[in-house]
Amino acid sequence: MSLQLYTYQEGILAKLRAGFAEGHHAQMLVAPTGAGKTEMAIALLEAAKARGNRAAMVLDRVVLCDQTSGRLQKYGIDHGVIQSGHWRYRPYEPIQICSAQTLEKRGSFPGLKLLIVDEAHQTRAQTIQFIKNNPEVRVVGLSATPFTKGLGKTYSNVVSSVTTGELVRLGRLAPLRVFIAKEIDMEGAKKVAGEWSADVVTERGLKITGDIVAEWVKKTHEVFGGPRKTVVFCSGVAHGADLAQKFGDAGYNFVSLSYRDDDSFKDDAIKEFTKADSSIHGLIATDILTKGFDVPDVMIGVSARPFSKSLSSHIQQMGRVMRAHPGKEFALWLDHSGNYLRFRDEWDDVYENGIHSLDEGREKAKPEPTKAEKEAAKCPKCSHVWPSGTDTCPCCGHVRERRNDITAVPGMLEELAAANAAKAQQREWYAQLLGYAVAHNYARGWAYHKFKEKFGVEPKFRDVMPLEPTAEVGRWIRSRNIKWAKSRQRAA
Structure with missing residues (x-):
């Protein structure tokens, strides 16, 4: 069985290669659970081997080493496992799988050109030190949740081009x-x-x-x-x-x-x-x-x-x-x-x-x-979480009644209507920015940052489908591009 990557996986690997070309020694590959981080890692290992280089993947548990070895075997990729007494101990193979503890005991890995660190958010002091002591080794850390303080001191670039929401929509x-x-x-x-x-x-x-x-x-x-x-x-x-x-x-x-x-x-x-x-x-x-x-x-x-x-x-x-x-x-x-x-x-x-x-x-x-916030966040009939922007439970169909405490306050209804209109406008802008990103093969994060630049807040909308930008949105994007180009000229 040969390894086949999805389009988004190929895009992530292309960004990693571009990052190394720009001089990044250690990069973090961020992708949700289910995105196929192991398959992307295997593709990197195989590519390193094809160029005549030695590559290794380090995992923090022996059972994970066995699982990854099994995955490589499934794709017919020769490799060794550096683990005391392991039946696949083949130190001559260009691709090696090893536990973090084994790497730490060795202290060195002669000829290594690529190191992939699984679950890189769980920083081990010896692994971090190995990365710092071997700047000639290109490093890719894998993580779905890179929130550990200090990761930026080891990994200088983040590569991420697919979100959990996108993977859900892709099935x-x-x-x-x-x-x-x-x-x-x-x-x-x-x-x-x-x-x-x-x-x-x-x-x-x-x-x-x-x-x-x-x-x-x-x-x-x-x-x-x-x-x-x-x-x-x-x-x-x-x-x-x-x-x-x-x-x-x-x-x-x-x-x-x-x-x-x-x-x-x-x-x-x-x-x-x-x-x-x-x-x-x-x-x-x-x-x-x-x-x-x-x-x-x-x-x-x-x-x-x-x-x-x-x-x-x-x-x-x-x-x-x-x-x-x-x-x-x-x-x-x-x-x-x-x-x-x-x-x-x-x-x-x-x-x-x-x-x-x-x-x-x-x-x-x-x-x-608060207790009131917790009660308000769930359907009173079936306890399903209320999704944003609706008063109808998606599970049982219950429609909640809203107490209107502002009808007797002059001007408040108008204020509420204006707030709702502003939110709808922001959602439209975000959808059109997403549409522009899709049309120009940009990552979804581009739309996120442009929205934040425009409105000063993060877009927190769920299930937004990309739309073709209107002339107004197109003009704003062009103005931002022109401003950016001029700033680059001044810097030069």
Whole structure:
């Protein structure tokens, strides 16, 4: 089976090559879960080999090394795995797969010309030092969530040309259908370095185990007519064990996995869960399964591990259930953690606009929505999250009534109408800027930055289709281009 890339993947690789030609030593390839980062990495490894160069991909777990090796084997690409006792130890091969720990122990990699770092947002000090000590090696970091502070000190260029929203529209990812369920109460909980402590999260998560199981039973039957493959992200080891027991009491086979379990036990459970006719209804994860877990027919995700600031963990968890699969029209997301509303603005931005720079400071503790805001954000009939810009629930069709508290205030209706008109105009502009970007083969981020230049705010619109620019929009773009050209002339 030969490796075939999508058009957007070819475009990303072309941008990486252009970045190296411009003198960037280390670049970050940013793409959502499901975009095919491993396939793009394999294409880079194969291209390096074709030019007579040595290339390596470094991963932070042995099981991920095995998975990547298996992917290379599927495409018929010869390679070696640098791992103690590994059956594919072939140090003479131009392409090598190795664990981060192995690379750190070696300290050097003679003749290496290209290094690909998987999950590059999880910075390991020794790997960063290796990159700095070997400026002759071209480096590509892979990440869907490059929010770790300090990444910009290692990676000088960001390459990203596809967003989660675009992949959903292309059918490469499944959209989420989100329900807000009974939430773990974190009011007044202790924090360590801005994040809720694991012990407190576990203690409070145990209090609603029964609600989590009952909600899953209810929703899986309402939506699918019966159980479907599920991944539960729990609050801690004790919480996972309690959930597994209560799911079992309800007649369902859920297996709890954590960092404390033997690797062979975890591997066997995941292998069984991967089968189309698996005897396991769900996996319960404690701080695992947020990377290297690829089971596309998972239909349900349960969020039961609250995060105060870790947007990356929230996005990684949702990505586990968004992979496309034949017949999978959507994935169900049951939120008991409060994370979806807590990170909604940031998620909407990443979903539609992607990520174009590092060290953005996204990973900060988020203010908690009020109880009133939480209630207003979900359908009172089915608890589905209200989408922006509509009063009709997309799940059950319920139409919410809005209390009009401003009708008795002179001038307020006119002000509201003007605000709505301004928002509609901004949406039109954004759609036309997208249309211009498509027509000129620009990345979607171009429209994002031009909109921000025009209106001074970020475009936070969902499902905007590109439109042909009007004469007004065209004139504005030309004026910006002329201004930019003149500034370049003055600089020269």
